[in-house]
Every structure is written in structure tokens, then in C-alpha cells.
Amino acid sequence: MNNETTYIGRPMNRVDGYAKVTGDAKYAADYHAKGLCYGVVVSAGIARGRIVDIDTSAALQLEGVLQVFTHQNVSGLAWFNRSYKDMDAPPGKHFRYLQTDMVAYSQQPVALVVAETFELARYAATLVNISYEADAHTTSLTGNLDKARPPKGKKTGFKKPANRGHFDKAFKEAPVRAEATYYQGAEHHNPMEMHATTVLYYKNGSITVYDKTQGVLNTQSYVKSVFGLSGKKVKALSPFVGGAFGSGLRPQYQLFMAVLAALELKRSVKVMLTRQQMFSLGFRPITQQTLSIGAVEDGSLQAISHQAVSGTSQFEDYVENIVNWSGMLYHCKNVQQDYKLVSLDTYTPLDMRAPGAVTGVFGLECAMDELAYKLNMDPLELRRINYSVEDGSMKKPYSSKGLMDCYEQAAARFGWSQRNPAPRSMKTGRLLTGWGMATGMWDAMTVPARAKATFTADGKLTVGSATADIGTGTYTIMTQIAAETLGLPIDNVTFQLGDASLPFAYLEGGSATAASVGTAVQKACLQIRERLLSLAKDIPDSPFRELSIEQLTFADGKMYMIETPANFIHLKDIMTLTETDAVNVTSTPLPNIFKQMKYAKNTHSAVFVEVQVDEELGLVKVSRVVSAIAAGRILNPKTARSQIMGGIVWGISGALYEESVMDHQFGRFVNHNYAEYHIPVNLDINDIEVIFVEENDDVVNPLGVKGVGEIGQVGVAAAVANAIFHATGKRIRDLPVTLDKLL
Template sequence: MMLNIGNKQQRVDGPQKVSGSATYSADITSQFYHAYVLQSSIACGSITALDTSAAEAFEGVKGIFTHKNLPERLKNRVDYTDPLSPPGKPFRPFYNNKILYNGQPIALVVAETFEQARYASSLIKVTYKEEEFKGSLYENLKNASADRTPDPASNRGDFKKAFKNSEYTITQEYRQSRNYHNPMEPHATSVEYKDDGSIVVYDKIQGVGSSLKYLNGVFGLGADKVQVKSDFVGGAFGSGLRPQYQLFMATLAALELKRNVQMVMTRAQMFSFGYRPEVIHTMKLGCSKDGTLQALSHRTVGETSTFEDFNETIVDWSGLLYKCEHVNLEYELTPVQSYTPLDMRAPGGVSGVYALECAIDELAHEAGIDPLEFRRKNYVDYDQNEDKPFTSKELMACYDRCEELFGWKNKKTSSENEPHLLTGFGMATGSWEALQQPASVSLTMDENGMFTIKCATADIGTGTYTVMSQIAADKLGVPIEKIEFKLGDTAYPDSPIEGGSWTVSSVGSAVAGVCKKFQYRIADVWKRNNPDYQQVDFDAILFQDGNLEYDAKTFSFAEIMQQASKEELSIAHNEAKIEGQTTHSGYAHCCVMVEVTVDQDLGIIKVPRIVNVSAAGKIINPKTAENQLLGAMIWGLGMALREEGMVDSKYGRIMNANFAEYHIAVNADVHNIHAEFVEEKDDKVNPLGAKGVGELGIVGLASAISNAIYDATGKRLRKLPMLLDDILEV
């Protein structure tokens, strides 16, 4: 039987997606009332008057909810929170008349149609008492403090002395603007109200368990009164980690009106929650004459809301990636009048590594050393932050293979016939954590030998359906066509959220574990059915092609079940973290190299070539893993050259809350882009030896592009995004 693990497998859910039969949260076909939210037009202050009479009288309107009629039972709940809230006080829709940020939901209109609800919302008259808005990070830097942050990795050595004694030094500031989540599928919640008062909730979320816990905390709904489902998610990568306010809105309306209610956010409303925060980095690096890194300081100031303390692990990466005995790490937060930031693909890592890899490049040039050789010279083979060995690390192999593929030593420009274009080459190192979380699964085999495996995990487009089916097929010894993997339902066994690139390591390990349990169970049933084999050692049995094989004799799983008069065989399994997760540090690594062209006259920046080589343990499905890297690299391209959330300095309004003006990378931006893996064996990171790649591909790309722009123009651009205006500035 051909192995599935390690081979390219078409997505098992592909036919549903390309045919349009995959059901997302807004695709549920029940008869729904439709909800539309009215948002505040000021950033700070309070509502002094709110007149809904005209909206209530409009055709089709079934209900309007504001702070004036929010049920008291919701206002008074002390556990009104969600399971992934950062420290502080989570935002409570309609809790009172206070305005905390521009775009805050202040009224919900429910009507027979979406159009009726949207128009009726425009009839609501709101009067505000406005207070002074100071929302930008720079305006509030005086309020930056480390009191609201967890401690970064411990400082080591004597940075000041080592920096002073370094032969070459650089001190630079790097800035990064806000980035907003823009998945293809906007956030949506559909709530079906049942006659017994229970509800079924279809929510866009990266873990249905999060929505269930939220609904329990807010509405007091236990598992017997609510079921949350999410079969398909049209992109998320952080936007669906926390339940967003449409879940509260749709559920509130459904419970109060005792009807089915659906709420789908508009594209503009998608900018009213969650974003990668703006940050300011100050980097100080020093090295010896031969390029040995001697001193490194990374200080970052990030933004959070006034009501929650959102933080990221930003500066720790600088103490991790290169060998250095003298390191100083500082991280502070500044509260601004905005919604709380939200994790966004490779949170913290992509920000911290951007500043680090730009600074490393600057120091390498200062010392007159090739940037790749500088990184090789300062390679480290253990985790200096934790003083632990790595579970595995094949970064050197990534450097070697990427150098070969890209032609780093003998760089060939793709614009030799266009003399008006300046060409440059840049590179960077990338890394991301390889974590494992506890996960549970169940397995059932029916009398025909078909397997159903269930887990409440999610598939945000990463290929969870497919890789879990591959793992199960190989571990059971059956064709993949015999596997049906089900997910996205709180009726299934608990799972961690799909985030952090830990789904394969966590849920995949649980799937492998339950399959091993099944083999023991089916062997036990076989022995009981066949007394002659009572003493057979388990290790002497083979499982392949849906059969149990021993001593040249074959017994199909279905036959064993039929002999035992069993219609099905069911097993549950809980998988804990492997010991290596505490004794070692697990990380995936990559090397990324890029070619850029810069138009001398127009300042237009293009990236004709990107090469990424990664080490990520055992690759379960090279096809979906490569897809994850390519998607991350394209996102990194957008982060480097396109994406910038612009906030009105007077009103705190997001000025470019649309796809026309919030620029993401499009097909025309993507040219020759290549990703591949080097072999990396790891028996300590998790039972599968696999590391996630969903985040890995975006880490380092923005800095590689920045470094290449310098190589082309001799000009350092130290803020993201890097625009043609920056090139043309004298």
C-alpha cells in the first residue's frame, strides 16, 4: 500500500470548494432575519441621545438593540468575557453609552432583509458628547510602559560594555504600520433558534470551543443549550482566534426575538476589530572586526487599546536567532483609543524578525561581510533564551540550498535588458515556534470498514481535512478513501484553536494515537474471535490495506467486526504534550532570498524573484505545506510594499477601510516565487516529528525585500510598507 504521509495528496475537500457546495457560516439555508450594526462616528466620548423611532417604524424591521435596552442579565454577568482575551477588560457591546473607539457598535437593527436592516440603521439619530482624541502611537509615546507587558526573555551579559567595545556598531529605528485582517470570507454568524430555546450557531471561528465558551460566559448557555459549528473557514490566520462581535449580536437577537438570525460583516466593518499593531523598534548591534556578533539590544514599543493589554513576543526573537553573549531586550506598550489589536499571521515573530534581520544586514555591510556569510558565522545551535537544546535545527541546510537555488554567489538579474531598472538582492532568516497542545479525537469504524474520525478543530484553508486523513490512513493501514475526517463542531472531542502552526503537531498526534489504540482494539477482538491466536504478540501483526495480517493469513477489519457481531467499534483518545516540549526548544527555520527592481525614474518597486527554503520537520503533505508557504510569502510581500492601515488623526476613523485603498498583494505583484523543504528529522518535537509552516513563510520576507532595496539603490528604507514615495525622497 502506498504511503500517504510525505506524499503530495490532493485536498479531500477540494471538490466541495471548487463546486461551491462547501458551506461557510453565511451559507446556511434556513430562513433568517438579518442583522446590521450601526457604528460610532467618533473615537472618544459618550452617547447623550439615541433616537430609534424612525428605524423601528421602517418596513421589515423586527427589532433594534442598543445600550438602552440591553437585558440586565447580560450587563451584570461577571464572567462576560471570551477565552482568549488579553489582560484587561474585554469590550462589551452595548454595555453602556461610553465610546471607546471609532467604529464601535452602538446599535443593531434586525429586519427581514439585509437591505432593510442596513437602510433602517441610517435612520437612527445619535448625539454625542465628544472628547479629545489622541489615538496614534507617536502621540502617546510618553505613556509607554513595561508595566502592562509580560517580561521578555532575560537579559544576559553586559550589553553596554560589549557595545562600546565593538569594532562595528549600528543604531537604527525601524517602524511598522498597522496591518488589518482581510480574509476572503468576512466574519459571519448564523443562529438557528429551536423550539426548546436551544440554538445552533454557525460561526466563523478558528476553534468552535472558543465560541462555545464565550456564549457560556456571556449568555449562560451550557453545552445542552448551544451547539457551535464551523465546517469551513474562508481564511483567518488570527482574525478568528477570538469570537468577534457579530457572534454576540446575532445570538442576542436570536434569543430575544426567538427567531433565526444571521449577521454578515461588510468589508468596511472588517476593519472595526483586530489588526497587527503599529510598532517602533530601536536596534543597537555591535560586532568584532571579523564579524562576530558581540552586543545586541532590541527595544520595541507597541500599541494596545485603552481597555485591554494586548502584547506580542516581539523582542525575544533577537535573543534567539544568533549567537550573542551580551543581549538587552525591552518591550513596552502604549494605550491608544482604538480597538484591541489581534494576533495576525506569525504574531510578534514577523514584527521582531523584521527589525532584527534589517539590523543584521546593516551590521554585515558595516563590517564589509557578505550578509549570508555573516549569518553563518553567528549561527547558534541551542536556545540561548531558555538555555535548552533545540529539538532539531537544519537552518544551515536551508542556507546552503537557498544559496544554490537562488544563485547567491553568481546573482543573475532578470532585468538585464531594462537599463532604467536598478536591481538588488537581499536575504533574511525566518523562524517560528513548533509547539504542541493537548488534543482529543474519537474514531469509529463501521461494519464495512469505513472510518470516521472526529475532532472539534478547524480548517482555515490550511488542509486540515486532508492531512488528518493522510495520517489516519497510514497509521491504520487503510486506503485514504476509507477515512472521513470531521471537524468544526462542539459535539466533537475538544481541540485547541487552529493557530500558532500547531494543528498538525497537536491534532495530528492525537489522530496517530487513536489509530494505534484502534489497532490494539481490533487485534484484541480478533484474538477473542480466534482462540488459536490468543498468545500472538501484537508486534508480530501487520496492518495494511484494511486488513490484519499474521502468519501469511489475512483478516479484513470488516470481517473481524462481523465475526464479533459488532456493527461499529468506537474509541476516544486524549493526546498530551510530548516530553520534548519541556526539555527542548522546538522551532522551524527558513532562509529567504529575493530579487527586487527599482525604477530609477518612477520609484516603482517590484519583486521578480523570491526563494524560500524551510526546515520544518516531517512534511505530512508537501503540496499543502508548499501552499502554506507560498500564501505566507505573498502576504509578506503585501506587508513589505502594500499594506498600511491609515487612521484619521482627528476622528480616529480608518480612512482606507476597503479593498480599493487598503492595498494587498495581487496577482500582478507575484512573479517567480519558489518554496521547498530540506529534510529534518525530529523525534522530540511531537510524535509525528512535524512542525507547522502556516506562519513560517511570512517571517523574514519584509526584511529581505528591504535589504534588497538597499542593495539596488544604496538607500535604507526603515519603515513598512516601503513605498515609491520613500524611494523618490531626496
């Protein structure tokens, strides 16, 4: 017996990597069928008002144009008399496309042109002439703060935190205080793969839907709900996703358009959005937040107030956990938190990588840095002093918290002790060098998930769950879990996902998939082990007859006796000797709720950043980042490091590059393309070092996994902004920190 089948914790290559680099991996827009036609969406040209007339005659006169769908000819959809199902929908009146002449936001889809070729559909779309009656619109958050109101309704994952202590009194009495307001504009997802749906139509009226989504069950449920179809009529597939970051959590409008056209025309239809239309799907909400922090001279926090106002649409209340982190991250007895919304004439904001935390922790960690300077204290030391062993809001200890180790290891690797604390003190030529740091925090969530496993007589294992892989490595880590649990060579294991016919899995988001689906996969494989032992006991003269599963181990494709490893049997032989073709199980893991309820479950990080600022030009370069992550058990250090690096790059991008320019005259994001909505390129990203701090946690789930998708981005923008202050002595509280703000 050897360790050849020990896979969990090993930095393994992606099992889907070959398919991706060779082009074998098919994405939503890559599917074709005989007679496939193409749809192009026409977007509204005003931000608020009504459509007076849509003239489609010029488009319909073109040979090969099949139909132009508008609110004038779309009716009879089932969503008026059936419940609307969307796993990620916020409370409110969910938007229904092509159902009214009203325009609620700029770039609202108002027509779909379908033609025999994509080029023809695109040209015909330019011939659709729309007349509008525009109403006054409002798209400015800061211009409407007087209209801020509490959120309406409830949304899973959000609960307004309770205040504690007496903030006003404690803050007034605190000898050292820091108060500041921070602003963050809209930030857009912009994955490389744009949203697309290909619908294959069959003569019996059934459809196969290839959709860009973070949850095929959500896609299937939406289509059934809107169009009144049974589950047997709708097959939903999404085996590969070219990035999503939250944009695929809700069904996007190309799904509705493609299914509508396929059912009406009884043809297979493909609809892919343009890059410009990708800016109409939702975004990280525009937010203004004010923090007030009071401390005594030794740095002990006495009072924290965190007030935030975010924009939402006129028809839904999208909420985030923005202020909650201030009541959780540090020890403080007097905390006041408030969160309000302003309804704007935009589409509803949408979950984006680490929703709420990226925004709220930016404000908190910049305010902590400002307080550290007022105290004349090392920003790292201030955080150490106020380290909390429990979630102050819930009054619960953490299931595990390796944050102090994150501080120590990252600071040592970065060389933080060599920092001259004075702003503008580290200079080479005209380059000002700045060092900044911040803490990160995210939830360690688990969500419902099931998995099925089939072990066949040829020694092969197939495991499946209706989850997604949006580039995070889900295919790979699930294969690792299954292979190790059943003790099989990894090449003998296949993991299936992205198919609505597979067992239930929630949306892939929130860093919950590895923990949730991983636990289901592990349990399914453990059940296979039990079944194999049961079969082995039926073999004549079986030496395993009196043994329990605890007395056995599985490795190298064999079942071993732990006390006497020389006694073993090949798993394939068990199947052959018992004349068994396959062993099938479906698992539904149930968390230990009573144990978990006693603890707060979170991931943590410490981010250290070096920037170089050109004093004459105002240009900022992030030259070094060291990030230490405490996220429980790391299933695959290679894919996990990739996740953290991606989060760090996006944190840098949000801090320095990603600026949405809203033209309030037209109520539209005017830089809705890759040319003017800036994101970093390779030359903008320099040394990044990721440290995984060892953390054992038997509370979060049987695997001890917390997830790493989100935590990599949290705190990065604050660390960059804090480093810029250290370099320049100028505090920029408005993201992104562009050169015009520095100059």
C-alpha cells in the same frame, strides 16, 4: 502487502476541494432557515466620548423592521455575574458591546438593526440618528512614546525575556556597530470571507450557531458565558472558514449581535460585517522598534539590543513576542531586550499570522543586513558565522535545526554566489536589480487536543476533533494520518471538525494544529488497532492469539503479521467474525514533558528575494523568491507548499502594499476597503520556489511535525527591504516601502 495505504508525506489533493469548488461547502453566512431575519451593525462615528442620544424612531417606523438594539434596551446579560471565557483574550477589561453610552474607539458597534430582509435592515441602519459628545482622543504611537509602559498582567505565550551579559559595555567596545529604528503601521487581516454568524433559533429556546471562527469551542464558551446558557442549549458549528489568519481566534462582535437578537426576538438571525467593519476587529499592532548591534571585524556578534514599543487599546494589554527573537536566533553573549506598550484609543490589536515574529524579525534581519554592509561582509556569511546551536535565552539545544541546510540549499537555488555586493551595481536599463536575504524563525508548539475514532463493520473509519480548517488543509492531513495509521484506503476515512460536540481541541493558530490534533488522531487510530487485535484474538483458532501489536502491521484494509505477511486478515472480517458493529475510542495524548523541557523547539527558514526597482518611477517588483523551510516532517508537500506560498505573498504584501492610513484628527483608519487598502494581485506576484529541508525530530511530537502556517511569512519583508537597499542604496525602515519613500 503494498504501499497503497502510505499517505503521510505524499502531495495529495484536498479532500474538501471538490466541495469548495462546486459550492457545496457552506460558510457561516450561507445557512438559511424559515423566518430568518437579518441584522446590520451601526458603527460609532467618533473615536472617544459618549453617546448623548440614539434616535431609532425613523428606523422602527419601517414595516418589517423588528428591533433596533442599543445600550438603552439591552440589559440582564449573564456576563456581569459569570466568568468571561475567551481562549485568546489578553489581560484587561474585556469589551462588552451595547452595555454603556461610552465610545472607546472609532467604528465601535453601537446599535444593531434587525429586519425581515437584509436590504431593509441595511437601509434602516442609515436612519438611526446618533448624537455624540466627543472627548479628545489619541491614536498616534510615535506621538505618545513618552507614555510607554511595561505590559500589565500575563498572557499565555508571552514572557519578557531576561537580559544576559553586559550589553552597554560590550556594545561600547565593539569596533563595528549598527543602530536603527524601524516602524510598522497597523496591518489588517482581511480574509476573503467576512465575519458572519447565523443563529438558528428553536422553540425550546436552544440555538445552533454557525460562526466564522478558529475554534468552535471558544464560540460556544463565549455564548454560554455572556448569555447564561447551558451547553445543551448552544450548538456551535463552523465546518468551513474562508480564511482567518488570526481574526477568528477571538469571538468577534457579530457573534454577540446575532445571538442577542435571536434570543430576544425568538427568531433565527444572520449578521454579517461589511468590509469596512472588518477594519474594526483588531489588527497587527502599530510598532516602533530600535536595534543596536555590535560586532568585531570578523563578524562575530558582541552585543544586541532590541527595544520595541507597540500600541494597545485603553482596556486590554495585547502583547507579542517581538523582541524575543533577537536573543534566540544568533549566538551572542550580551543581549538586552525590552518591550513596552502605549494605550491608544483603538480596539485591541489581535494575533495575526506569526504574531510578533513578522514584526520583530523584520527589525532584526534588517539590522543584520545593515551590519553586514558596515563589515563589508556577505549578509549570508554574517549569519553563518553567528549560527547558534542553542536558544541563547533558554540555554537549551534545539530539538532539531536545519537552518544551515536552508541557507545552503536556498542560496544555491537562488544563485546567491553570483551577487555583486555593491548597491546599485546590478542594472538593466532603468531597472535596478537587488538581491536580499533574511532568516526566519517561529515556534514549534503543541497545545491540548483530543480526538475520537469510530471503525465500523463496513470498513469505514470516522475520526473527529473540534478543531478548525481555515484553509490550511486540516481536513486533508488528518485524513492522511488516520488512513495511514490504520492502513485503510483514504476514501474509507472521514475526518470531522468544526463542531463543538466533538472532542476538545484548542484554537487553530500558532502552527500548532497539525502537531497537536494530528498526534491525537494518530493515537486514536493506534488505539483502534489495539482493539482490533483484541477482537482478532477472540476469533476461534486465531493465529493472532499470541501476537503483540508490535508484531503486526496494518495496510490495504488488512492486519498483517510482519514476519510472515502471507498471514493476514481483513479488518472487516474481524468485525464480522466477532459480530462487532463498531469500535469507538477517544484519545488524549500526553506529551513527554520531561523530554521536551530539555530542548528549544522551533521552525526555521532562509528567504532569498530579487527585486527590480524602476529608477524613475520608484516602482518595486519582487521578481523572484526562494524560501527554504525546516519544519520537521512535512505531512503533505502540496498543502504545505500552499501554506508557505501564502505566507510569502503576505510577506511581500506587508513589505510593499499594505498601508493603513490613520487619520488622527478623527482617530479612524480611512482606507478601510479593498480599493484603498492595497494588497497584491496576481500580476504583482512572480516566481516563488519553496524548498522543504529534511528534518527528523522525535522530540516535538510522535509525528515529528512542527507546522508550517506561520514560518512562510517570517523574514520575507526583511528580505524584500534588504533587496531594495541592494538595488537602490536607499535604506527604508518604515513598512510598507512605498514609491513615495523611495523617491
